[in-house]
Amino acid sequence: MATEEELFASVDALLGEEPQLPPPAERARLREAAGVTQARLAVALKTSTQTVKNWENGRSEPREPRLSAYQRLLNGWAEKHPKPGTAPAAAAPQSPAVPQTFTGPAAPEAPAAVEAPSVQAVPEPERPAARPSSRRPAAKKAAKPAADPRFPHGPLAVLAGDGSAYGVDGIVLDCPARTVPELVEWTLRESGLGAPRLHKNGKDSDPLIVLTAAAAVKLGLPERLEGHEQRRSLRLPEDHPVVKQVAKAKWELTQRGFGPWARIYRKAQGNQRQCVQLAILSWDALDPRSWPGVAEMEPADVARVLGVYAQRVITPRGSTAVSGLELMTALRPPTRAVRDEETGNWVPGHNPGSLGKDPMDPAPPEATPEHPVVVHSGWTGGFLNEEAYQWVRPVDQLTDEECMLPYAVGLDLNTAFLAAAARLVVGLSEPDHFHAPAFNPKIPGSWLVDLSHIELDPRLPSPFTPTGERPTGPAWYQTHTVAYAQELGYNVQPIEAYLRRETGAYLDPWHDRLKNAYVDTLADLGVTKDLDDQQFLAAMERHKDVDPALAAVLAAIKATVKGGIGKLRERHQGKNYKDGDRWPALERPTWRPDIRAAVISKARVNMHRKLNNMAKMTGLFPLAVLSDCVVYPSPGPSPLDFLPYAASGKPQPGGFRLGPTPGLAKLEGVQEMLWAIDLMEKGYNPARHIKGGDAVLDEGE
Incomplete structure (x- = not known):
């Protein structure tokens, strides 16, 4: 009893x-x-x-x-x-x-008295919102069918210190985890987070959990990572209690360890991936250059920014550069299922149009001086120098008329490298070596050719060098650069070449997805395709104030383009590196400096073509060019004061045109002409400073 x-x-x-x-x-x-x-x-x-x-x-x-x-x-x-x-x-x-x-x-006794479905009292239903870890089932509201029922709560969540996990579309889940292993288990078993593959032969995106500073501390992590190395290389020591917890629970970390972006996984069982991505805000996981202001936002707003990016681009996997590279692979998976003729079983086989699953060494002139291909072969034949423009016109070339103009106006091409990636044919197979080949503009590769005899207007930068200076002898060029010399009417006779027999427009789906993301996000900020040029300039002037969260998404999309292209030739990062040693990036099929060179070569040629057409149509010559930004002398403070228009009012084709799509231009900044001349006399590039910031292509983060 x-x-x-x-x-x-x-x-x-x-x-x-x-x-x-x-x-x-x-x-x-x-x-x-x-x-x-x-x-x-x-x-x-x-x-x-x-x-x-x-x-x-x-x-x-x-x-x-x-x-x-x-x-x-x-x-x-x-x-x-x-x-x-x-x-x-x-x-x-x-x-x-x-x-x-x-x-x-009191409970009703007859079915007629049963409470009406909760959907009638729920405003603007969008997706089911069960709370996976609640002690009792929460009422579900009616919703549009989820894109993938396996991931009803979207691709990611931002975990606050009180256990609230903020997801996309305003959803909030209750996360009971008190340790990192518990968080991983909850994410995979109960959260309903993740995203479907972007290609039928690809893999689903692993769920992303973003930790606020309070959430990190609650899970036993330090609020900040301290050290003297570059922030991106910092990570927890192997003897840290949290790292030990992860190992004890039989989870693994990738080679980059437990840093600002940590991947925790177990080996896949069949088709079931077991992997969670963590990003720690207070460890600078979101670089303010790529995600301006996002790290300081409230958790729900951070979830909104990253959720829009995940929906339009990809679930973040690291820096925007890393995400840009991952997007290439997600849209062009290296393998697909093929049937083995002998056994009849389905096995992984090469996916046509992809870069394959194995890394590929570049041709010596496409590599970097420290690359094993160069060091071990003793190569001394020179290298490709396909880089973005960094050119300033000599001050003594300015005319009195130009100096008397009151303004210097900077134009910036929207995502110029993305525009260059459109319909860009690149090599997919290993390079073959040729001596004295006939030039073919349709074959991607590297050509040793002498372009020093070509004479162009000295008031324009040379299209063949990033400095804009005239070549002094034979040099290695990517196909687009040589093809442009031919387009200008000059004979080209290659001495040597490294060419690829298998080719394809590898970057096309990458371009299409990022272009749509860029255009759609700009449209959400009020910059649409139907605006005339005056309206476009006005909309661009205020677009960042319309919605700071979407403005941050736009900045991240632009950083994804530049960073992704830069990652194709990521250099070594170890402080103890020795020339000739391999570094981790070389083990990726996407370590392809030749593709990077093709994009930059085409972008630089596109810029020169516009500069040349502008000179013919208007008689105007630039003061300076930096990557995708050009500065012109102008009679007024607006691009409308010097851009060429037909009598009908429509922009003249061939020159710079204003608009919201990749390859079109927007206003970068306006200064007085005397300001620009002063910088030029001191050896500075006014295109770099007309608005602030650095437009040089990053080679990876």
Whole structure:
């Protein structure tokens, strides 16, 4: 027989249980019946209006101390405002020290009295929002069918210190994890996070959990990573308790260890991947140059920014440069399933149009001086120097008329490297060596040819060198550079070449996805294709203020383009590196300096073609060029004061045109002409400083 002590202990346990709230739709009904707005309730409970909305549509549940206060309020409202057709429940005595469970109206006896589906009380339904770790099933609101039912809660979540995991579309999940291994298990088993593959032969995107500083500390991680090395190379030591926890739970870390971007995984079982990506905000996971202001945003806003990026580009896998490279592979997977003729089994086979799954050494002139191909072969034949423009016109070439113009106006080409990647044919196989080949502009490769005899207007940069100076003898060039010399009417006779027999437009799907992401995000910021040039300039002037979150997405998309192309020739990063040693990037099939050279060569040629056409149409010559930015002398402070237009008012084809799509131009900045001349006399490039920042292509982060 139970003792009095045991009975009291059992009763006390029941009294101490977490209060049980009515269904979300009933919460909303009670509040509306009491004539209280969501904003007023939020003030009373010292929370946000959005949080109250989440409580009433089932996206999240309150926790103490608000839980007991909310429960008390709902109990009071339930007594005053019972459902129509039901009798009020007997009032239970309230104790200020003990939370009470919801009594509510009496249960209906007939099906006709069953409560209406919660969808009727839920505004703007978008996706189901069950709380995976709740003690009881949360009411689900009606929603549009999920793109993939395996991932009902989107690709990622931002975890706050109180255990709230903020996802896309305003969803908030309750994460009970107290350690990193528990977080990984929750993410894979309960969260409903992830994203479907971008290509039928690819892999699903692993879920991403972004940790705020408070969440990191709660999980046993330091708030900041300290050290004297570059921030991107910092990581936890192997003897750190969290690293030991991960190993003890039989999870593994990738070679880059537990740093700002950590991948925690177990080997796949069949087709089931077991991998979670973590990003720690206070460890500078989101570089402010690529994600301006995002690290300082509230968790829900961070989730929104990263969610839009994940939807339009890819679930972030690291820096924007890393994500740009990963996007290439996701859209052109290296393998596909093929049937083995002997066994009849399905096995991985080469996916046509991809770079394959094995790394490929470049031709010696395409490599870097420290590359093993160069060091071990003793190569001394020179290298490709296909880089973006960094050119300033000599001051003594300026005419009096140009110097008297009042303004220097900078134009910037939208994602110039992305525009260059469109329909770009690159090599897919290993390079073959040829002596004295006939030049063919359709074959991608590297050509040793003498272009020093070509004479062009000295008021324009040479299209053959990044410095804009005229070549002095034979040099290695990518196909597009040599083809442009031929386009200008000059004879080219290659001395030597490294060419690839298998070719394809490898970057086309990458270009298409990023172009759509760029154009769609600009349109969301009010910069649409239907604007005339004056309206376009006005919209661009204010677009960053329309929505800072989407402006950050736009910056990340642009950084993804430049960083992804730069990563194709990522240099070694170890401080103890010795020339001739291999470095980790060389083990990637996407370490392809020849593809990077092709993109930059085409972008630089495109820039020169526009400069040349502008000179013919307007008689104007640039003051300076830096990558995708050009500065012109102008009679007025707007590009409209010097860009060429037909009598109909339409822009003249061939020159610079304003617009929101890749390859078209926007205003970069305006300064006085005397400012530009002063910089030029001091040896500085006004294109670099006309607005601020550095437009030189990064080779990887």
